[in-house]
Every structure is written in structure tokens, then in C-alpha cells.
Amino acid sequence: MIEYIDVHKAFDRPVLSGVSLTVETGETLSILGPSGTGKSVLLKTTNGLLVPDRGDVRIDGQSVSNSDGGALGGIRRKVGYVFQYAALFDSMNVFENVVTGLPDGEAKRARSPEVLGKVCDALEDVNLDPAVVLRKLPSELSGGMRKRVGLARAIVGRPEILLYDEPVTGLDPVNTATISRLILEIRDRTHVTSVVVTHDVEQALEISDRLALLTHGKLRFVGTPGEFRASADPVVRAFADRRAAAEAALQLVEEEDKEIEEES
Amino acid sequence: MKTLARRTVLALLCRLGRTAGTVARHAGEMTLLAFRVAAATLTGRVALRDVLIQLQSIGVGSIPLVAVTAILSGVVTSQQGGYQFTSSIPLYVLGSVVTSSIILELGPVMTSFVLIGRVGARITAELGTMKVSEQIDALHSLGRDPVCVLAAPRIIAGTISMPLLVGLADFIGVFAGLVAARFSIGLGADSFLFGARLYWHSWDLLYSITKGFVFGFIIPLISVHMGFGTRGGAEGVGRATTSAVVLMIITVLVLDATFPPLFLN
Secondary structure (H helix, E strand, O other): EEEEEEEEOOOOEEEEEEEEEEEEOOOEEEEEEEOOOOOHHHHHHHHHOOOOOOEEEEEEOEEEEOHHHHHHHHHHHHHEEOOOOOOOOOOOHHHHHHHHHHHHHHOOOOOOOOHHHOOOOOOOOOOOOHHHOOOOOOOOOOHHHHHHHHHHHHHHHOOOEEEEEOOOOOOOOOHHHHHHHHHHHHHHHOEEEEEEOOOHHHHHHHHOOOOEEEOOEEEEEEEEHHHHHOOOOOOHHHOOOOHHHHHHHHHHHHHHHHHHHHOO | OHHHHHHHHHHHHHHHHHHHHHHHHHHHHHHHHHHHHHHHOOOOOOOOHHHHHHHHHHHHHHHHHHHHHHHHHHHHHHHHHHHHHOOOOOOOOHHHHHHHHHHHHHHHHEEEEEHHHHHHHHHHHHHHHHHHHHHHHHHHHHHHHHHHHHHHHHHHHHHHHHHEEEEEHHHHHHHHHHHHHHHOOOOOOOHHHHHHHHHOHHHHHHHHHHHHHHHHHHHHHHHHHHHOOOOOOHHHHHHHHHHHHHHHHHHHHHHHHHHHHHHOO
């Protein structure tokens, strides 16, 4: 279980302003929201890549924000992170990249058949043929393949939690559908807890048990896909039915921006 | 007029204060990085394989350029010295001038500049690119410490390689000076070596190697620190690399200036 407790984070300006949210074990929760509203920042507080200025993030009751060294390392081994642009290591081939997702002890035995088997299994889990991609460098792969290698690296250590940062951004509809299907397959097979940050509402509605909408650093909506579709909130409707409600939402957001500017 | 002068002074003071603040911040962060590298090394968390890869890249890979630089330094010093020694000064003194210039100053400093251009800039650009493309975040999220995986191998390799490169540059530079003296002013090898021995201090070589050790530690330390601090895409990588090169050159020259009063008095 992941608990976000009154999370505040500011850089040049406040990004997260008191986000409280619980993600139950085995649940898939998607976080939606306009660009620059703090979705990725919230995701990065989950495994300690960013530390909240105030508040706390807990995984199975253990504080991430107050952990360091070995304790934080233990938490991070429970959590797989799929980066927006895969963040594969340029100088390593696919095999070496995926091996880094294994615990240190296993990664050091990279040449053992057992480790090779785990890497091949992870690649097959994301519909990649190990015989074709294993020795390729990231620069030799397409965008969709890189994302899938990033996903293989995240799941090879069998994490209990998977964090997806914009998993389908920049992908064509076929690759988008492939990634969505993979997220569902991995969830069904491993019962992993997933948090997905995405702009793609259709994907979020398809893969999520619940959705959260973040605006101006605060949660505006948390609920099931059904509740999301039925919401009367114009901003939620703008996301659920973009064309019909975008104009109304834009007007509302501009008014809110003005109010915030006046307050600050 | 008075107000304008006061504003100008205040603006200068503000700028000076900001610069001092930035220097203090960088110095503090680099000290912390150095401690973390030392801790990672002493607790055996740095892979020998990573260090060997960096030794090959930083040390062995720099030999050709260091050799060319040392040859040219030796030849130029010898020729310019020979040009000045055309009056009553005995020509064999040129041996001492060339040897001392190369070993005390040109060997370590020119080798440092080679390392800054060839290695330091590359490290900052490489780590900066890793930072902006979230590869460093990926290391963190995979439970790997970038200090152990990226920083320590480069700093260890620089600290080991540089004194050896300086020793090599000293030897090649003096030899090139000897050859150039023969061809430019007709000074024989025996006379050159006689002059070199006449004013030779045995600790000069240790002084040179010590400079190499210090510069070999500080150059990768600065470049790693600047790489880790990179922000904002390709432009940010370019900015960080330029800043790193400037900072490395200034630091090496300042440290170089502190050596004579500390060790030669």
C-alpha cells in the first residue's frame, strides 16, 4: 500500500500543495492532470527520487521521505520505475540494461544462465524477442522498443509496486495499445500495485481501478472510471470528454489562475 | 550622481556576494562529493572493473596527446632558452632551465590542460546528458548509488593516471628539449645533462608528481560535480560543460600558484 500524506513540494513555485492519497495493494491508479501540475513530481516522491518539503510518503507503513541509505535501498528494491523516455543507459546493451534491474548480488553474476534466463523472461514478458534485441544498444531500438526494454528492466526484479511515468507519450496508437495491454497483463500476472502518470485519458480509463485528477498541485478528483465519466466537474469533464468540455474548462482554469496570481 | 555611484557600488557588492555564495556552494558540494567518494572507496563499494575501464579511458587514452604536448613544450622551451643564452651565460645552463621548467611547471600544467580538454569536458558532458535524460534517476531508482557507479571510478582513475602521465610528460619533455638544443644551438647531450645535473634537486620530481596527484584528483572531481548538477536539456549540458572547463582551468592555475610558496621555500 502506498500512502501520500499531505505532500507539499515547491521548486521556484509551489508544485504540490497538500496531496493526500492512498493506493491499495494490487490496485492500479492513474494520475491525470494538465502539464506542469506536479504529476511526475508526486510519482518521484514515491521512491524517494524527490523528497517532499512537508508531509510524508509511506510504503507498507514505512516512511520513504525519512529513509536513507540501506532503508531507502530496501524500499527502492520493492519499487520498479518506468521512465518517460525509458532512461536506458546509452553505453550498455539491452542485456546489461535489464540486468541492472536485478538486485546487486544477481547483477554481479550477469554471466550465469540463471540471470540470463531472468533477463530473457522479462524481455519476453514485454513481447520482445531476446535473440533479436539482447545485444543491441538503446540507440539501435525504436521508441516503442526502448519503452518496452525500460519496462523489462523495471519488472525483472519482480517488484511489488510499479510506477509508470507517461508510459505512452510519443508513441503511435499501436504501440500505445501494446503498452496498455502489457500494463494489464503484468498486473493480472503479478498482482503488482501500479501508479500510472499519463496524459492519455483513454488509456487511463482502460487500465485503472481508480483515477486521480491533479490540478494546481491539489487533487481535484479521485474515483473509479465510472465516477470519472459521470462527474459534473467541468475540468473532470474536459478530460473525460475533451472536445465538448474543453472550452468551459479552459475558462474555469484561467479564472482559477487569475485568483492564484492575485493571492500570491 | 552620488546616488548613481552608490547604486553602482551596491550592484557590484551584490554581484560579488552572489559569486561568493556560488563559489562557497560549489566548494561545499564538492567537499561532500569527495567525502562520499572516499567512503565508497574505503567500504569497497566501487567495482574494480569500472575503475579499470576509466583507467584505460583517462590514462592510456591520454598518452598520445600528453606525449605530443610534452614534445612541443620541450622543443619550444629549449629553442627560446637557447635564443636568450647567446651572450655570456654558459650554454650548458640551458639544460637546467629546460629541465626545471618542464618538471616544475610545464609538465604538470600542460598535462592538466590536456586532461581538462580531453577528459574533464567529456565527463561533464557524459554525466550531464545522463542527468537530463533521467539515467541518473534510473540508477537511484534501481538502488544503485551514482557516486559508487559513476563518480568514484572516474575520480580514482584520474588520481592514479595523472601522476603517471605527468612523469611521462616530464621525461618526454626533457628529452625533446635535449634533442632540440642539439639542433637549434648545437648544445651536445653531455653538456645539456651536465647543466641539468648542476642545478638538480631530487625533490623536484616529487614536487611535479605531487602536482599531478592533486590536479588528477581535482579535475574529475569538478567535472563529475558539474555533470551531476546539470539542468535543462542539451543547452544545459553545453552550459555545464563550459562552466566546468572554466572552473577546472581556474582551479588548476590557482592551485599551481599555491605550490611554490608551500613547497619550494
